[in-house]
Amino acid sequence: MPNNMKYSLLVFVDGVGRKTVRAVEEIGYVSSLLAESLYWIILGKKHKQAVRVATVFQEIMAIGVQAVPIVSVLNLAIGIMLAIQGIETLKTFGAESQVIIGIALSVTREFSPLIVSILVAGRSGSAIAARIGSMLESQEVDALRVIGINPVRYLVSPLLLAMLIAVPALTILGDFMGLLGGALYTSLQLNLGLAVYADRTLEVLAVDDIRQGLIKSAVFSAIIVLVGVSNGFQVKGGAEGVGKATTRSVVLAISCIVLADMVFTYFLNR
Amino acid sequence: MNNALPTGDVEHHVDYAAAPVIEIRDLITHYAERRVLNNICLNVYPGEIMIIMGGSGSGKSTLLRHMLGLHQPTSGSIRLLGKDITRLSEKEFYALRKEMGVAFQGGALFGSMTVGENVMLPLREHTRLDENTMQIMSRMKLEVVNLAGFENLMPSELSGGMVKRAALARAVVMDPKLLFFDEPSAGLDPVSAVELDELILRLRTAMRMTIVVVTHELESAFKIADRITVLDDGEILVTDTVANVRNSDNKRIQDLLHRRPRSEEVDADEYLHRLTR
Known part of the structure; x- marks a missing residue:
């Protein structure tokens, strides 16, 4: 092997090694962050340092309530889109009416939690990183x-709690809006009444489908908070650093969400 | 002697016979491989205003962060009010926090709270007073720093000098025994800086606090200090009274006092070697 090739191989291996160490470090850091913030949520009262309820509500307002319009619109659009694609595909088999099953399952299990989480990651995940970074x-x-206030208890725990409430709630809203979008398009296209559509949907939907979506959305909420907070706490170098951390946290959160989704879908559908 | 005490005309509000309230022994600390502080020994006595002075990169901010327990040293001990904070459990340190107030350089007021809520926060955290009492107490402290009537403003609505004074009010709201102040006059116009100096002097007499101020402002240091510690390159050059520091024959101290850049002997060979190695 020529010498310079040997050298570049060495550099490559060295780089991979360093990145791996860093990744493991980060995973360790994030896990301890999760453990600590859960600890304060559950046991804070015992230490007379309960998580501030007012802050939790403020955060639910910012993360959840203010995202209601956009979540509604996007999920309605997703529902309509699924209906268009579904009907088109199923036409080949003359089974257009089966589209109802497809919409019901894919919206509740997949699209609603995914779209909601990606949206929240963009809206609130970035804000979390920016806020913690500038603090x-x-x-x-x-x-x-x-002053003697644990930063995780004060800053992270309320966020996590709010996120764990707001994102699943938004997901339920997203389920409804997605199904509504599908229903509107399908009933127009196939001349079905909305009531018939609703009946068929309720026939095929099991509680388990909704629950699958909610479990996912809870996991995604934790990802958004932890990625945002850990990036915020690692900010270095003023305003530019804050900007970088913000971007990084959004990209990382969305990537983690999609990957986690794949893993969860695999295990939940076995 | 490095840790000289004033002799003769001793200021009456400092008790040099008492046990020191801050006692730093052989403090050594590293950032990664680099040694930032080296063998720091420092005593601060009850009622004293100790100024820690030095250029940027001298390690004065690091020393302050160690005294606040925000960093763990590599070795050495830091005793605050008799307790070694490098060995305290989180719970014990939490109790000690009540006796310490800190005013940070940029104020570090919480942007999401009003000025009044900021000042009240330590009370909320450490006491079980009712809302009304806490409000009265925080108003009292805002009164002391001449910010009465500003409690409902947000920190972003205050000027630089007002932010520092509000931070000072928050630092003293628990009537701490120890007050730490990081760069009080940085970023202030001369008048506000002088006002802040006078405020610090007033606080010491009114509340009998021991005050540690980190600064690079000579004028302010000479005005308020009982003793001055000069830090350079992570080591203490001298700890002494204002007069003695002024008259010191240490070249580096005179450089700092007269704002001369560090004068280094340039060895031609060494210089060439550095460039070509």
Whole structure:
């Protein structure tokens, strides 16, 4: 092997090694963050340092309630899109009316949690990273610590709790809007009444389908918070650093969500 | 002697006979491989205003962060009010936090809360007072720093000097025994800076606090200090009274006092070697 090739191979291996170590470090950090924030949510009261309820509600407002219009619109659009594609595909078999099953299952199990989480990652995940990053830069996190307030308890736990409530709630809304979108298009296209569509949907949908979507959305919420917070806490270098962390947290959160979705879908459907 | 005490005309509000409230012994600390602080030994006595001075990169901010327990040193001990904070459990340190107030350089007020809520936060955290009492107490402290009537504003609506004073109010709301102040005059116009100096002096007399101020502002340091510690390259050059520091014959101290850049002997051979290695 020529010498320079040997060298570049060495550099490559070295790079992979370093990245792996960093990834493992980050996973370790994120897990301890999750454990600590869950600890404060559950046991905070015992230490007379309960998670602030007012903040949780504020966050639910920002993460959930304010996202209602956009979640509704997007999921309605997804439902209509699924109906168009479904009817087109099933036409080949003359089985257009079976589209109802397809829409019902894919919306509740897949699209609603995924779309909602990606949306929340973009809206709130970035805001989390930016807020924590700038608090770190302006020494507000230090100020919390010297006052004797645990930053995880004060900043992360309320977020996690709010996210775990808001995202599944949005997912239920998304389920409804997606099904509505599908129903509107299908009933127009196939001359079905909305009531017939609703009946058929309720026939095929099991509680398990909704639950699958909700479990996923809970996992995705944790991903959004943890990725946002860990990126925020690693901010270095002023405003530019905050900007970088924000971008990174959105890209990373969405990637993690999609990958986690694949893994979960595999295990939940076995 | 490195840790000289004032002799003769001792300021009456400092008790140099008492046990020191801050006692740093052989503090050594690293950032990665680089040694940032080296063998720091420092005593601060009850009622004293100790100024820690030095250029940027001298390690003065790092020293402050160690005194606040925000970093763990590599070795050495830091005793605050008799307790070694490098060995305290989280719970014990939490109790000690009540006795410490910190005003950060940029104020570090929480942007999501009003000024009044910011000042009240330590009370909320450490006491079980009712809302009304906490409000009265925080108003009292805002009164002390001349910010009465501003409690309902957001920090973003305050000027730089007001932010620092609000931060000071938050730092002293628990009537701490120790007050730490990071760069009080940084980023302020001269008048606000002088006002802040006077405020610090007033706080010491009114509340009998021990105050540690980190600064690179000479004028402010000479005005308020009982003693000055000069830090350079992570080591203490001198700890002494204002007069003695001023008259020190240490070249590096005189450089700092007269704002001369560090004068380094340039060895031609060494320089060439550095470039060509």
